[in-house]
Amino acid sequence: VATRGIFRDITKRKKTEEELKQKTEQQQVLLSSIPTFVYYKNTESKLITANKAFAEMVNVPIDQLVDKTAYDLFPKEQAEHFHIDDKSVMESGKSAMNIEEKFTDAKGKTRWASTSKIPYFDDKGQVIGMVGITSDITEHKMAKDALQKAHDELEKRVEERTAELAKSHGELLRTKNYLQNIIDSASEIVVSFDKDNKVSTWNKQAEYITGFKQKNIVGRHISKLKVFDNPKELLDDVQYIYDGKKPESDTLVLKAKSDVKKIIKTS
Incomplete structure (x- = not known):
């Protein structure tokens, strides 16, 4: 088979x-x-x-x-x-x-x-x-959302603080303007100096008496201004004041644009 x-x-x-x-x-x-x-x-x-x-x-x-x-x-x-x-x-x-x-x-x-x-x-x-x-990604999502929430909260606080500062600045500016209006309304000459010996206040009466505008005086050093007849003596007096002493002179001689000298009693 x-x-x-x-x-x-x-x-x-x-x-x-x-x-x-x-x-x-x-x-x-x-x-x-x-x-x-x-x-x-x-x-x-x-x-x-x-x-x-x-x-x-x-x-x-x-x-x-x-x-x-x-x-x-x-x-x-x-x-x-x-x-x-x-x-x-x-x-x-x-x-x-x-x-x-x-x-x-x-x-x-x-x-x-x-x-x-x-x-x-x-x-x-x-x-x-x-x-x-x-x-x-639950844990990652939760962490991300928590971080975003913290970021949003921080931004909110920054905005609130900024608003507070803006409000304070506005109030300070209004106060400053108010005081400036009082100073400008005074019938006497008002002049002040900062610690760098620069003019910080020059009111309307000072403008009227000397002919020199505030914008050309404020912020400039005493020695650079022609309006002061004896800048060296003035610098010494200002230093005496900052040292807590009485200045040697109680007068300030200003020289107007017309070259006319104005003797101002200081206090």
Whole structure:
């Protein structure tokens, strides 16, 4: 009895299958070891598979996630939002990166996530699904919001302080103007000097007597002004006053624009 058969060498195919199986197992181990949520969906937005972190987040075993949609795992409002994003990615064939969104975990707690959704294609270039990669950024978001709140509070305080200073400045300016009006209304000459020996006050009566305007006198050093007949003597008298001593002279000689000298009794 003879037996005939056709024998094919399938060694190469078996090797390829083994390599593919090994690669798949390696990928699954890798995906299961990372805390990031990774999941695959078909064009109907139904889950094909997901990693351990995703399964734990929704509290559903990995083998029971197949064919689940967002509506099966999340509140309706969130699911609607996720579904719209899925549809946009798969219809456009373009990735959506770093979407910041809220989600509710299996314990009912609202958390924040950063999600990227990438379409994947078959050999003909047709979209056949998408992969989602989601990171829980709740702690980062809370820290960022706390920092922003602190920044806003600081800006508010700065604005309030600025307003207070502006109000104080306005009051000081009004007081200064009020005093200046009193000085300008005086019938006597009012002249004062600062610690740098510059004229700080020159009232209307001084203008009238000498012919020199306030704007040309105030802020200038005694030695630079022609209106003072003996600037050296005046500088000595001013220094005596700052030292708490009585000046040697009780008069001030002013020289008007007309070169007429005016002797003023000081006090």
